[in-house]
Amino acid sequence: MQVIVDNLDAFGRGAWGTIVLFFWSTLGSLVLGTLLAVFRVSPSPALRAVGTIYVNLFRNTPLTLIMVFCVLCLPILQITFTEDSGRQYRAYAVLALVAYTSSFVCEAIRSGINTVPVGQAEAARAIGLPFTKVLSLVVLPQAFRAVVPPLGSILNALLKNTSVASAANNFELISAMRGLVEQNGNAVIAVLIGTTVTYVVLALLLFAGVEVLERALDRDRKGARA
Secondary structure: OHHHHHOHHHHHHHHHHHHHHHHHHHHHHHHHHHHHHHHHHOOOHHHHHHHHHHHHHHHOOOHHHHHHHHHHHHHHOOOOOOOOHHHHHHHHHHHHHHHHHHHHHHHHHHHHHHHOOHHHHHHHHHOOOOHHHHHHHHHHHHHHHHOHHHHHHHHHHHHHHHHHHHHHOOOOHHHHHHHHHHHOHHHHHHHHHHHHHHHHHHHHHHHHHHHHHHHHHHHHHHHHHO
């Protein structure tokens, strides 16, 4: 296990790369997933069709395929975000992760919307609130409270899916692991154990944050009822 102690800096840099990918992918997935959920429950048939097609397409397409498309095809289409190659590949990886994960976030939020009593939305419309106000003021706040646990599971899957970004020239935990295996061929098991422990620590921190958020929202809900 000495190889783990001697290369804590490499594991740290890999973990930081994973955290950066995870942060931006989470932010993008929550925004796009919420928008898609709104499309899915919209009174407009066109918006509902767009949301349904997107979810069915990306939820049933392997993440690896989406990642390969973003990394290989977007440059051919001359779709770039920066001149820095490192940031460019990171942007492609985040785009692929967001495109894939947002379809699952959408369905989780839509299920939360369905838990909100219909009478509340009807009452909001009865006092003259438009569809967007009904969603933003009445439906979505309650829906988010209901879907914190499933969203935590989706984000945990996203955390592990960042490993696919290593194939897109991004430095994260799997990239660090490969480098350490090449340098320490006689300590492969130790390197794998170190990588596994790092992922477990990140996942535990994520679930701890989700639990704190869930408890805070539960206290707010009980306080509102009181």
